[in-house]
Amino acid sequence: MKPSESPHRASVAVTMRSMPDDTDADGLTVGQVSARLGVTVRALHHWDEIGLARPSLRTAAGYRLYTAGDLERLHRIVVYREIGLGLDRVQAILDDSTADVPGALRAQRAQVAERIDRLRQLSAGLDRMIDAHERGLLLTVEQQAAIFGPQWNPDWPAQARQRYGDTTQWQQYAERSAARGPEEWQAIADAIADLDRALGDAMDAGVTPGSPEANQLVERHREVFTSSYFPLTRQMQVCLGRMFEADPAFAAHYDGIRAGLATWFRRIIDAGARAHGIDPDTATWQ
Amino acid sequence: MKPSESPHRASVAVTMRSMPDDTDADGLTVGQVSARLGVTVRALHHWDEIGLARPSLRTAAGYRLYTAGDLERLHRIVVYREIGLGLDRVQAILDDSTADVPGALRAQRAQVAERIDRLRQLSAGLDRMIDAHERGLLLTVEQQAAIFGPQWNPDWPAQARQRYGDTTQWQQYAERSAARGPEEWQAIADAIADLDRALGDAMDAGVTPGSPEANQLVERHREVFTSSYFPLTRQMQVCLGRMFEADPAFAAHYDGIRAGLATWFRRIIDAGARAHGIDPDTATWQ
DNA sequence: CTTGACCCTCACGTTGCGTGAGGCTGGAGG
DNA sequence: CCTCCAGCCTCACGCAACGTGAGGGTCAAG
Numbered sequence: 001m002k003p004s005e006s007p008h009r010a011s012v013a014v015t016m017r018s019m020p021d022d023t024d025a026d027g028l029t030v031g032q033v034s035a036r037l038g039v040t041v042r043a044l045h046h047w048d049e050i051g052l053a054r055p056s057l058r059t060a061a062g063y064r065l066y067t068a069g070d071l072e073r074l075h076r077i078v079v080y081r082e083i084g085l086g087l088d089r090v091q092a093i094l095d096d097s098t099a100d101v102p103g104a105l106r107a108q109r110a111q112v113a114e115r116i117d118r119l120r121q122l123s124a125g126l127d128r129m130i131d132a133h134e135r136g137l138l139l140t141v142e143q144q145a146a147i148f149g150p151q152w153n154p155d156w157p158a159q160a161r162q163r164y165g166d167t168t169q170w171q172q173y174a175e176r177s178a179a180r181g182p183e184e185w186q187a188i189a190d191a192i193a194d195l196d197r198a199l200g201d202a203m204d205a206g207v208t209p210g211s212p213e214a215n216q217l218v219e220r221h222r223e224v225f226t227s228s229y230f231p232l233t234r235q236m237q238v239c240l241g242r243m244f245e246a247d248p249a250f251a252a253h254y255d256g257i258r259a260g261l262a263t264w265f266r267r268i269i270d271a272g273a274r275a276h277g278i279d280p281d282t283a284t285w286q
Numbered sequence: 287m288k289p290s291e292s293p294h295r296a297s298v299a300v301t302m303r304s305m306p307d308d309t310d311a312d313g314l315t316v317g318q319v320s321a322r323l324g325v326t327v328r329a330l331h332h333w334d335e336i337g338l339a340r341p342s343l344r345t346a347a348g349y350r351l352y353t354a355g356d357l358e359r360l361h362r363i364v365v366y367r368e369i370g371l372g373l374d375r376v377q378a379i380l381d382d383s384t385a386d387v388p389g390a391l392r393a394q395r396a397q398v399a400e401r402i403d404r405l406r407q408l409s410a411g412l413d414r415m416i417d418a419h420e421r422g423l424l425l426t427v428e429q430q431a432a433i434f435g436p437q438w439n440p441d442w443p444a445q446a447r448q449r450y451g452d453t454t455q456w457q458q459y460a461e462r463s464a465a466r467g468p469e470e471w472q473a474i475a476d477a478i479a480d481l482d483r484a485l486g487d488a489m490d491a492g493v494t495p496g497s498p499e500a501n502q503l504v505e506r507h508r509e510v511f512t513s514s515y516f517p518l519t520r521q522m523q524v525c526l527g528r529m530f531e532a533d534p535a536f537a538a539h540y541d542g543i544r545a546g547l548a549t550w551f552r553r554i555i556d557a558g559a560r561a562h563g564i565d566p567d568t569a570t571w572q
Numbered sequence: 573c574t575t576g577a578c579c580c581t582c583a584c585g586t587t588g589c590g591t592g593a594g595g596c597t598g599g600a601g602g
Numbered sequence: 603c604c605t606c607c608a609g610c611c612t613c614a615c616g617c618a619a620c621g622t623g624a625g626g627g628t629c630a631a632g
Contacts, residue, residue: 069517076458082411083411084412101457101460102420105412105419106416109409112408113409116405119401119402123402126391130388133388134388172358172362231354
């Protein structure tokens with residue numbers, strides 16, 4: 001019995017620009033709702049599209065009008081969305097009165113816990129990787145001494161990083177290094193020690209550069225190096241051989257095994273490269 | 287100088303089904319790489335599409351063939367992807383030799399930490415929400431006693447949940463409840479106490495059902511209830527009034543304020559509903 | 573020659589909107 | 603009455619990293 005209202009005239013006069021008052025309107029437009037609830041207009045459009053929250057009214061011009069009841073629903077949506085539920089779950093909770101809300105929440109909590117766990121592992125992996133890139137080696141100084149022996153200098157990784165830290169090879173080395181523990185490093189140290197012994201024995205035995213035995217040793221060095229540090233081409237190996245002879249620290253290492261071993265090693269590497277069609281005097285790193 | 291090879295014959299014979307041997311092939315097919323690296327074939331296709339990892343070779347039939355070098359790159363991709371980097375970042379790290387890898391990793395770690403934080407907050411919100419749904423009230427028994435007074439029974443929320451836990455109204459109540467602390471509940475308790483006092487005073491003053499003063503009190507009750515628990519329609523309010531009179535606990539509460547207040551309250555609610563065109567004798571919840 | 577595992581290239585679907593493009597609507601000021 | 607401009611509308615593509623078929627070649631073995 002409200003004679004002043006004619007329900008057939010559907011067009012609803014909305015007080016829009018007069019004031020951000022809202023109180024006398026039959027419904028709020030998307031912009032007003034957006035401001036109230038802190039969601040974007042596009043989100044409201046989206047929720048309307050997928051049927052999650054459609055406005056009860058439209059103006060004659062097609063403007064969405066959200067009633068108080070719509071706002072209630074929107075508010076519930078915002079609440080559930082804020083705790084990370086997917087829109088389908090939210091819709092189920094809001095529309096299906098038999099929905100097991102605490103159950104859904106608990107399931108969500110379990111999922112969140114799982115994701116936190118995965119992220120934590122990921123973070124730990126990142127820590128290892130960062131350490132590997134910066135320190136080159138994920139071992140304590142004591143472990144390093146135990147594995148690499150007394151002539152090991154713990155500053156070497158840092159120096160190597162200083163010199164080569166921006167090369168692709170260092171990156172690859174670091175990536176591998178991140179996955180290595182003491183056991184793996186022990187295996188590498190053993191392989192290198194074996195190779196060093198074999199080199200010394202071969203020089204003693206009078207193996208000559210270019211001989212099959214020498215070339216086999218060169219290949220073995222390339223394989224050990226490749227599996228220990230980074231893929232080594234024959235060209236790169238030549239450069240390495242020159243450095244072993246020229247660098248005092250490396251030369252001291254090899255000459256410490258046998259007098260003259262550094263030079264002999266360089267010579268068998270050169271000869272091995274030549275056997276593969278490479279001129280060792282023009283070989284370049286890369 | 288390799289006369290046995292004719293580089294113009296591009297077609298590469300791949301040993302595919304004979305054995306999962308792979309050792310003699312010039313390259314591995316997607317399936318073989320997939321098995322080796324633990325990534326899907328589709329991912330390899332995708333990485334090829336976006337130019338992240340294209341195979342160096344193709345057979346005459348168009349099969350992708352990944353060489354040893356390709357495998358190196360793929361392995362690096364897998365490593366960086368496993369620690370959560372986006373493919374664009376991975377590509378930058380692999381292709382841009384000037385890329386600041388440790389920097390990128392540290393940035394990623396910071397992002398991960400942030401996401402963990404957000405998830406933790408989310409989990410805490412879920413805990414609150416679950417508690418609110420199951421206990422109805424996020425207060426300790428002591429807090430409840432302090433806020434709601436000595437006649438409060440801490441078992442009431444649990445009983446209410448038993449009876450109404452699967453209604454929309456309980457869900458809405460729980461959602462609100464999750465955001466309420468002691469202060470908010472104190473405000474609610476104060477508002478209810480004020481209303482109770484006003485009811486008692488009005489009955490003392492001889493206010494009659496249907497009078498403007500009575501109807502105003504009824505509206506005030508509906509507002510307080512709506513803002514405290516969940517939206518209350520006039521129909522629902524009528525049902526509530528009946529329950530206040532019939533339920534011994536509620537009746538005791540109101541009659542404890544003034545003898546006969548429960549009945550009087552029911553009568554002013556009925557009259558108020560009638561003033562809005564509702565027949566209180568046929569009113570239904572919902 | 574057939575079979576069956578494996579490969580290819582489209583091309584759409586996923587999640588929850590962001591971000592224009594292009595075009596009405598409606599209150600306010602001239 | 604006209605214009606201005608904020609605010610509204612409906613498409614429709616884009617994103618991140620593939621999943622999932624559809625439809626159709628390829629290859630080695632029986």
